[in-house]
Structures are given as structure tokens and as C-alpha cells.
Amino acid sequence: MLIALLIFQSEAFWLDSEKAGFPSIIPAQVKYLILILSLNSLAVGYFIVFLTAYLPQVGISSRLIGTIVGAEGITLVIAGIPLGVLSDRMGRKWILTISAAGLAPVLFILALTTNPIFLVLAGVIAGVAEGGFLSTVNATIADQTPISGRESAFSLSFVLSTVFSGMGFALPFTFPSLETAIRVSSAETHRAALTTLGFLAIATPFALFFLLRNYKEKLSVAPPASSSSMKNLVKFSGANSLIGLGAGFIVPLIATWFFLKFGVTDSYSGPILAISNITIGLSAALSPTMSKRFGIVRAIVINQGLSTMFMVSLAFVGGPALAATLYIIRAALMNMSSPLSDSFLMELVPQEKRGLASAINSVVWRLPNSVTTIIGGVILASGNYSLPFELAALFYICAISLFYTFFRNSKLQ
DSSP states (O other), X not given: OHHHHHHHHHHHHHHOTTTOSGGGGSOHHHHHHHHHHHHHHHHHHHHHHIIIIIHHHTTOOHHHHHHHHHHHHHHHHHHHHHHHHHHHHHOHHHHHHHHHTTHHHHHHHHHHXXXXXXHHHHHHHHHHHHHHHHTTHHHHHHHHSOGGGHHHHHHHHHHHHHHXXXXXXXXXXXXXXXXXXXXXXXXXXXXXXXXXXXXXHHHHHHHHHHHHTTOOOOOOOOOOOOHHHHHHHHHHHHHHHHHHHHXXXXXXXXXXXXXXXXXXXXXXXXXXXXXXHHHHHHHHTTHHHHHHHHOHHHHHHHHHHHHHHHHHHXXXXXXXXXXXXXXXXXXXXXXXXXXXXXXXXXXXXXXXXXXXXXXXXXXXXXXXXXXXXXXXXXXXXXXOOSHHHHHHHHHHHHHHHHHHXXXXXXXXX
């Protein structure tokens, strides 16, 4: 209750431009857009912990979990670029609204069955929805925010989405006492949570519709993109694809890893992920300050480089408490750079190509990520609990080095 009150007060503070600090330069409509989308993150957080932490407890193998996550990513790859192009040509708000509606059926499927076919189908639906979301949300924020406020807007978006998803991760912590109090089984509690969040998720597209119904978008007439902007997009996405490749080995499966290595159930791994996400969100508020001090490129490299050191250390950790601490620090450092990366990408390309750029960047991140998530599930199933971290760190080092080489002299700094 205290956490929820603090978050509510923080949001009210941010939405009041007379009192706020850096968010005061963010347009009011963008603030409300960010808040509405962040509410969906609550359901997304619980979806992730249910998939990766609870399902192993009821006998679902890490191979199948990796396949579900991989199916989501592959579907995103297939749908992402067409949806990004469509958003540039026909408008982003409708694709964003429809994509937000895709979360509810995913939650309802998980609530009703553990049949592998339907679980993979849920992953496919989630992939289509995520493809539409990722190809439009950053472009929509950038379109409606002046250049001087974009880093702040992306930081605010990242803060609220991670805090709310962290609350979703934390839900299972309350389940044991709830089950004892009302005498229901763990399965019934998990299904009820999915169903409740599914109904709440239905409200998001309606809220988006009313918020954006009078917003007039500038649609693309498909001018040829400059060679320099396309080269920069290829460089940025190429480096980012290596981050996705490395992360896929373990990050989507971290709750599964906690269960397999330490026997930690979702009642505890969920709160670990919650604390991680809330820490990520709060630390991301420092992103604009770091950008001003070091430059946006150096700030990204510093955070990602420090994060990689903690990633390596997780390969050798011996206990769950230390593992949780190191993971939280790693995640906070790595994701502090996310708002800066989003803002940097939106400045690399012209406005009429932002939907396409967002889609391409999401696709080249998720395609290798989806493949390595499947591989990561197989590695964990084999009993090797350190190799996924070592592989992830290796690809992170390559990605960070390439990004700095490509953009160290960028004028956007």
C-alpha cells in the first residue's frame, strides 16, 4: 500500500508541470499517454513472472518456456516492420491502440489452459501486439515532444513502465498468505490474478482512443531516406542486435534460472524482479543528467559497460541472496541507458521514418534474442547454469565496443 501511494504521488507530481523538474517540458498529452501505457505494464509484469517462474513449478519444462518466449519474439520479427511502415503511412495512434488490446486475450489463454499448443499461441498473439507497440510507442512520443524534452519524455516513460511492471512482478509475493486466508489453491490464485488483470487490460485501448481521438498526425509521403540516416540506423541496430543476442540466453529466463539453480519459487523470484524493475525505473530518472554530463553516447557506454561486469559475476555466484543483489544492480545499470538509446535513435532518423526505424530496431533485437532464448532454455535444462551468463557478457562486450566505435564522434552528443 505504501509503495502504491508513493507511486501515485510521484505520478501526480510529474503530471503537474508547475511543480515538476525535468518532466515539466513534456507536453501534457504525452504525460497522460505514458501513464496509460504504464498501467498495462502491471499486467505485463505478472505475465512474465507467471510464464517464467510459475509454469516451471507446475511441470512446464524450460524448453517449452523458451519456445513460448521465442515464438513471441519471432512473431514480433514478422509483424514488426510491416506495422512500422504502416504506422508511418497511415498513422501510429490506431496501431498503438489496437496493439494495446492484444494483451487481454493472452492473459485469458494462460488463465484457462496449460496446453502447450495454446501456450505457444499466446506467445504468438503477444508477439503481434508487442510488434505493433514497439513500432509505434517511441515514435508517437517523439512526434509529440519537442527535441529539448525527448530525453526527459523517454526517461519518464521508462520509469513508469518499469515501476508498474515491477508491481506486476511482486504480485505472487502476496499469494501464499492470500491462499491461507481464503483457503484456495495456488493454481486458483494464479488463474484469478490472470483473469483480473485481463479485464483491467481491456480498459487500456479505450483510454488510448479517448486520449488520441483528436490528435492529428503528420503522415509520411514516403520520401527517400538520406543515405546517412539509413547508415546510422544500420549501425545502431547492428550493435543493438548483439545486445539482444546476448540477453536472450538468460535475461528472459532469469526467474527460471532462480528456480532451477536455487529452488526459488515465484513467490520470491517475482519480488526479486519487482525490486529490480522499480530500481531500474528510479535509476532511469538519472539518465538525462548523465547525458548532460558525459554526452549521450558515453553515458550509454558507461552504464552498459558497468552492467556487463555484474553479468559476468552472476555466472559464479553461489547463493540466491547474493545472486538477487547482483542481478538487481546489473539490470539497473543496463537499463539506465534505455531512455537515452530510444532518444538517440529517434534523432538519427527523420520524423517520417521513425515508425520504420523503431520497427527495424525492435526486429533486429528480438530476432536473435528469440533464437538465443530457445538455446538458453536448452542450456538451463542441461544443468549448466553459468554458461548463459558468460555468453551474454561476451556479446554485450562486442555490442558496446561497436556502438562506441560507430558513434563516439556523433554530433548528437
